[in-house]
Amino acid sequence: MSETTMLDPTSELSPVERQLLPRLEALGDATVGLLDISKPRGKEFLDEVQRQLEELGAKVKRYAKPTFARVAPKELTQKISSECDAVIEGLAD
Amino acid sequence: MDSLTNSTYSLIVKKSCPTCELIEPVVRALADTYGTSLQVYVQDDAGYLSELPQQADDTTLAFSYQQNIEIVPTLIRHATQAQSEQRLVGWDRQEWQEFTGLDQLGSDLISFKPGCGSLTEDPGMAEQLAVRFEGERLQARRVDVADAEDIMEACFDRGWSDGLPVVPPTPIRVMRMLAGTDLAPDESIGLVPPDHVNCTVEKVAINAVMAGCKPEYFPTVIAVVRAALQEKFCMHGLLCTTYFSSPVVIVNGPVSRHIGMNSGGNALGQGNRANATIGRALQLLIRNVGGGKPGGIDRATLGNPGKYTFCFAEDESDLDWPTLAMDRGFERDDSVVSLFAGDGVQPILDQLSRTPESLAKSMAASLRSVVHVKKFGMADATLVVCPEHRRVLRENGWNKSDLKQALFDELVTPGTELMSGVGGISEGMPEKLRGKLLSKFRDDGLHIVTAGGTAGMFSAIISGWVASGERGSQLVSQHVD
Numbered sequence: 393m394s395e396t397t398m399l400d401p402t403s404e405l406s407p408v409e410r411q412l413l414p415r416l417e418a419l420g421d422a423t424v425g426l427l428d429i430s431k432p433r434g435k436e437f438l439d440e441v442q443r444q445l446e447e448l449g450a451k452v453k454r455y456a457k458p459t460f461a462r463v464a465p466k467e468l469t470q471k472i473s474s475e476c477d478a479v480i481e482g483l484a485d
Numbered sequence: 486m487d488s489l490t491n492s493t494y495s496l497i498v499k500k501s502c503p504t505c506e507l508i509e510p511v512v513r514a515l516a517d518t519y520g521t522s523l524q525v526y527v528q529d530d531a532g533y534l535s536e537l538p539q540q541a542d543d544t545t546l547a548f549s550y551q552q553n554i555e556i557v558p559t560l561i562r563h564a565t566q567a568q569s570e571q572r573l574v575g576w577d578r579q580e581w582q583e584f585t586g587l588d589q590l591g592s593d594l595i596s597f598k599p600g601c602g603s604l605t606e607d608p609g610m611a612e613q614l615a616v617r618f619e620g621e622r623l624q625a626r627r628v629d630v631a632d633a634e635d636i637m638e639a640c641f642d643r644g645w646s647d648g649l650p651v652v653p654p655t656p657i658r659v660m661r662m663l664a665g666t667d668l669a670p671d672e673s674i675g676l677v678p679p680d681h682v683n684c685t686v687e688k689v690a691i692n693a694v695m696a697g698c699k700p701e702y703f704p705t706v707i708a709v710v711r712a713a714l715q716e717k718f719c720m721h722g723l724l725c726t727t728y729f730s731s732p733v734v735i736v737n738g739p740v741s742r743h744i745g746m747n748s749g750g751n752a753l754g755q756g757n758r759a760n761a762t763i764g765r766a767l768q769l770l771i772r773n774v775g776g777g778k779p780g781g782i783d784r785a786t787l788g789n790p791g792k793y794t795f796c797f798a799e800d801e802s803d804l805d806w807p808t809l810a811m812d813r814g815f816e817r818d819d820s821v822v823s824l825f826a827g828d829g830v831q832p833i834l835d836q837l838s839r840t841p842e843s844l845a846k847s848m849a850a851s852l853r854s855v856v857h858v859k860k861f862g863m864a865d866a867t868l869v870v871c872p873e874h875r876r877v878l879r880e881n882g883w884n885k886s887d888l889k890q891a892l893f894d895e896l897v898t899p900g901t902e903l904m905s906g907v908g909g910i911s912e913g914m915p916e917k918l919r920g921k922l923l924s925k926f927r928d929d930g931l932h933i934v935t936a937g938g939t940a941g942m943f944s945a946i947i948s949g950w951v952a953s954g955e956r957g958s959q960l961v962s963q964h965v966d
Contacts, residue, residue: 396632397656399654401773402773
């Protein structure tokens, strides 16, 4: 019985290089989504982010996950990607 | 002779078998009679019977394995269009004469001698042969370890371990594990979070090997994985949370006894292989297949020791006390695993209560501490009632439903006592609930099981994850198939 060969217990995900989407050149014409993950005090934090973005000329749209414990529903991610040029997700409290 | 010439025969023997040695004259007679319609396969010595043109070397056991030979000698008349396959095993003179139609066959031999075990049946041989002849059924990437490398260290180095040594998942061990199920190795069990990767039965087997499981535990392990992947359990969020919790596995039904799980003394502790390794297999699977590792996606502030393994069986010795699986709609005879998102074990010592009323009040008071004494409706809990406490209830006519109702009633609390700031403690319930009566647990948020040794009036609370119910995790159950 040879112990020199083992079977890989992992998912064998080969490290695929993810291509970054084109970066925004300027915020002037951009719509930026702010996703609140529904943790306490997320609103206050994102209010301040929104204020600063608008000073820079961006349009801001606000979104919220139903619960922080679960991943965002597909409908929500699709809505954000169709309505925004960029998204900022507020993580944790 | 027509029937003889249409049929082909195989005879499987081994030199070290006294029965095969006895029937050597019979083998020669058959060789003369059947000519090229016969092949004689020798398992253990390529030189044995080599004077016969029909002799074939089967020391690789390829033919014997393919034919599922269990006993030598075995004589096979292979199937034809007119006839299905027929077999003789061992030596029974009358049977052999009738089978072959040769009425003088072996007439000078004793009438009966049982055969010997085929070499394919030697201990440990079945898995070796499975790897040799069916190794292509294993699809996982092969990882070769250099001779100079310590194989246990190699598993650590590759990041496969939870911090304790793992059993190296060699092909033969994985084959042995797969023998514990009828499922095909490439069958999908589902997508494992957090990476949402397709997980095959083979990957479950590999991680079960590493956890130290025996093949007989494997159906239970499969059920545990299926349960963890149920949408209601929210394994993804449970792994990512900064909170303590992790899957707690509770096993009900005959399987828990068949595989020797511990539901008695120290049931929540160390020392029982099935308890320890079944829980660990799930943790390793989430780590290795799902990619969920502490410091990565697993963001626990403190975690808890149950994240190595937390698995036990329920004490089902009181046939009038419903089991957890029965509470979830199963029958007492069903083998079922249930997963609860929980963490530490909080003791309830009560050595003085001799009435159910007193004991329920005592338990309820302790249950207030789940998460925080001033946080209500937040986390679920599993109450583990020890046998002595169950006895106090049962001797006074109470059953599980009576206990559960008493606990709920006892825990209803005016919001005014729980407000943020009350008692000089900022933590607490929001102001809008001040005028309400609050329940500690949501309706399906308190589960009751029994386990533990027969001495000691010590029950336990397994506190749940703060994200409970539809916004987080709910207890899930899965039948063990």
